[in-house]
Amino acid sequence: MKRAILAALVLLAGLGGLCTAWYASSQRALAAELHEREHAALRAVADRERTIAENLARRLEQLRRDESQRPYFHYQNLYHDPKGVSEGLSIVPSPLANGSGNPLVTAYFQIEQQGRVTLPTLNEEMRELNAPNAAEQIAIRDSITRSSEAMREAAAPLVEALARNRATTERIADLEARLAEATRPRAAAPAPAQVAAKKDAPTPKLQQLPSQQSQILDPSAFEQNARANVVYRDLKQRASSNLEPQQQQVVEPQPVAAPSPPTPNPSPLTTRPARRPRPVVISTTELVWHSIAVDHKPRLVALRGVLTPEGSLVQGMLTPLAEGAMFDGARIVRRNGTSIAGTDWRVQLDPAASLATIRRDHAREVQRFQRTFAGVTALLLLVIAGTVWMVSRAEALAIEKSRFAATAAHELRTPLASLRLYSEMIADEKDPARRERYAREIAGQTERLGRLVANVLEVTRIERGTFALHAREGNIGSAVEACVEKLRPQMEAAGCPVELRVDGDLPPVVFDEDALHNIVDNLIDNAEKYSRDAPERNVAVDVAREKDGVSITVRDRGPGFSEDVIRDPKPFRKSSGGLGIGLFLVDRIVRAHGGALRSARVPGGGASVQVFLPSS
Template identity: 30%
Template sequence: MARLRWTLVLFALGIGLPALLIVQRATEALELEKAHRHETVAERVFDEMERTLSDFLLREESRPASDYDHARESVAAPEPLPESFARADEPFILGWFLLSATGPTHILAVEPHGRTQIEGALRAALTPGAVADDGVRSADREREDWMLGADARTPAPGRTRSLLRTGLDEEDLGQKRAQALAEPSPYEVLRNLNRAGSLRSERQNKALAKGSEKRTRAAHVAELERAPASAKDDALRAAAGFDDGAYAASPREPRIDADPASEARDEHEKKSESTTVDPLVGRTTSGGAIVLTRSAWRGTHVDRQGLVLDRARLIEWLGGRILGETGLAERASLDFTPHSSQPEKADYRYLHRFAEPFDGLIARLDLQPLPALAASRSIPTLAILLAVSVVIGLFAVDRMTRVVVEYAQRRSDFVAAVSHELRTPLTAIRMYGEMLRDGLVATEGKRAEYYATITDESERLSRLIDNVLEFSRLEQDRRELDLVVGGLSETVRAASEKLSAHAEREGFELVLDLPAALPRVHYDRDAITQIVFNLVDNALKYARDAERKRIEIQLSPRADGAELRVRDFGPGAPADQLNRIFEPFYRIGEELTRATEGTGIGLALVRELAIAMGGTANAIRPNSGGLEIVVSFASAD
């Protein structure tokens, strides 16, 4: 048994360790999937913002340059706004402007008091050294830092970066994601199919095409910073790059000396020539405005056109529109001051820098855990069920193995007991027979005693063989009963009379209590006889040393049939073994030290025969000692 249990332990380890590894890998995979899922949600949120900005930017870039000619009509904003501008209903637009190389600054303000705010934003955006509050550097420098890995926190324009996740260490998650990138995931497919991604890339490509222009303007601004200040319009035009040879075919004359006829001629030439418009480029000012400008080329003349946005209103509009439409308002929060010193705790945090020309905007999205997938919820349950199944299975295997081994041991003991039980009566029969044959018995009384002994041992041998054969037939389900309906008194009395002489020779008294008026039951005569023989024989063996050598055989009625009771006054059986004594081959005590003879199938055969007749067999311990076997029979009425 010890070797068998070690085998089961090794078997348990062989199943448990791989199962534990599988559960661990499944849990890690689900954590990685959860992180991917939250990252995908964050990217989709930012992509929706990018898409919204791209749609807005596409509309403004598609606006004809001639629409800005309305601004030339008056220095003050016309009332109401021209129809082409009035259709723009975004609450964050402050107004539009036109910077001309040959005229003053023209402004179309959405609100009457917005002109001053627009002028201040233009001055801040085109004045050297203007930097936004959040510390965002130029797009070119930021892109270089990102490519070189110099900036560990701020992502490149149009990029999203995860700052915080629960469940997996950032380094471990990075390694697992690097392994997962070998094959495209469904999230990557969704990401590649997203329209906002392509629009964002298109905007970035346009911004890259303007890189040389931005560097030229930066050099000119640095030079302008060292020059003395001039009138407001001249300074704006100069900061806008109108003095740069890249934007004019020849140096322009100062506006104060310009000839009115020459200006009119220039205007006519500009209107007669085709217009080429560059993409919008943006700059965030320290005053909370975003200035979008573009160059409109008419032949050799260039105008600066664009619009001014209120950064705070844009942020509020984006957050309310996107989070409200996606239903994430309760699980997500947006913060456009991502470098705050003490951000609130979040399970998942992502930082996104918008693509040009809105690269001055950096947003932080804090996500609370989204509802778990059904698979992730079932993993702990499946793991527990697997563990419980393994434990129950191993326990069942151990239990069954112990039962089989114990049963095999009992059969081995049974063979030894049967051999002994067969040898004992055969030895007695042979010895007395040889003595009678050889004339060694002198008196008639002795010869009669020897004849009786031979007869008793023969009957004992016959009962033993009958028990073995009967048990074999019952075990193989080949026993056919001849059931009749009637009372049990006559059959039990006849079997008891056959045993009375044998009981008297053993020094026992058989006491019968067999009333004639009993309920009718279904029974087999041979089976009843064998039950009585086995019960009396069992009492004779185990009560041999009892002080009161008395065996009581009683029949009594019951509500649903009748009962047969056989009681002795021997040592009885322990309470915890009253049910086990009916198991095949089971005998009380150790086989090597047991003094009582027997095969261990007598009481097992009693129970099997009782069950075959529709009854039961049980053992009880009377208060006065001994053992009482109760065989119950169901009523036939």
């Protein structure tokens, strides 16, 4: 047993150390792999975020540049194209009347100086010209109207810059006109030196800001754009009444003045040509990105200032980029993200989904490793348990074999000593009666010695699996009686009489006669052996009929034995002397017959062993 415990401790210590090192190294490797995968995912998210921000910034800048070139009158529902092929009155719907096809533009709008907000998709005077999604456009217009004051404030520097530029332009033009008037010759041609000086004098020019543009329109074109609805309605009425006027634009005749008397040698400077109508200059700035709260949510809006003879306007584009909006899988935010160039907005990608997927995969890998580790550990524990069991079993067998050798030597020495003693006594004895008694003792010891050897051989055959029965149907009562009568002289000589009782109506039983003799011999021999110190040494043998079979009961007045001896008989179990193989052999023979070995308490003490054999 000490060897088994020592082997168990050594194996547990070695395999425990190996398993602990394996588990710790695997956990560190899995944690390092998780850390690397998370960092790779974060880098991929940052790269993707930067790509989205650059792409969005590029698209926004291109949109801003393209829309900055758009004429101011496109922001109306109806407009007159000064560059169109039609002459005179002509009004067409704005190219923005059906909305924008650009996903980055939610709506175009115009804020008049009085605060009125209009959309090119809506015409309040002629609602049949509204866009198909008029309800949605009206809701957008109302949202812009609520934020129009903030938009006008944001665009105020642009409008002021246009006004300053316009005032400067007008002052320079006035100075140039006055200078030209003052330097114009009245009677004689200018001197050559004056002409040269005039040519060399620098001409003042207006320095326009790069973000400002000017568009020059014919006054009639400006009037048609300013009153597009009136002109459109007039044209529509004329078309409906089939009127085809010969002249679309009526020009009132100018009074002709009477000719003045001729003046001799008139000077060329005294005749002034009629002045042409001055063209209309419309000044606009480039679109500039602003963050304006629309419906209480910050939103990216492009604004520009427009200066016309009738006042200033603020035109712009409303984008879908608001706080929390999604674009190409990224969230639009004001901070904590990658900056969108040209704006104060940022894009942000949430790495939680990628990290959650990585962590789920890591958890599955950890669970898979833990299952593998548990399985391998359990297998190693089974190996250790099997090894310890084999060591303990080998140690137990070694102990049993040594005990068997000692007991067998003792068991063999006793009959051998008796044989030697009685043989010497026969040689020296002259009395025939004593010689006969000594001869019987020699025969009994020889029988006992033969039974001991036979039991050992039978147990060996049972353990090797070569034990076999040769059973046939017969009268079991007669077979038991023959066994008892064969043992009776020996038992009586040992001072242990045997009482036999056999029922007369026993059913037929299939049994091996030699095996039955072995059963009866071992049970009676054990009864005699374990009752040697009892005051009453008689042994009772009963053969009785039972349901479905026959029972053979052997009772003695000895100390008895525990139930475990009958419940689980084992070879070489030594209880109170002997090899301890008798009951084991009886149990295996009875089981081979399909029977059972049982025990019962005896009133007054003793042991009672019962063998049940089924009937044929």
